[in-house]
Amino acid sequence: MYGTSTGRLDVYQALETFVPGNLMWSVTGDHGNAWLQGQVALESAQNYSVSVRLS
Known part of the structure; x- marks a missing residue:
């Protein structure tokens, strides 16, 4: 997460097939x-x- 063009980092927990969760x-x-x-x-x-x- 370094630099002027740094966007976003997301962490998701998904149960079974419910993506992204x-x-x-x-x-x-x-x-x-x-x-x-x-x-x-x-x-x-x-x-x-x-x-x-x-992203």
């Missing part, structure tokens, strides 16, 4: 030239998938 975390814009940690709590009694999308 629920937006769990999102960040936009330039956050400097360093790695930053993000954390999301994902809980479900069902199988799920996680997708990360850049």
Whole structure:
């Protein structure tokens, strides 16, 4: 997430075939030239998938 043309990063949790699923975390814009940690709590009694999308 570095640079003037930096867009958006989204993390979704999808149950079964409901894609993209629920937006769990999102960040936009330039956050400097360093790695930053993000954390999301994902809980479900069902199988799920996680997708990360850049735009």
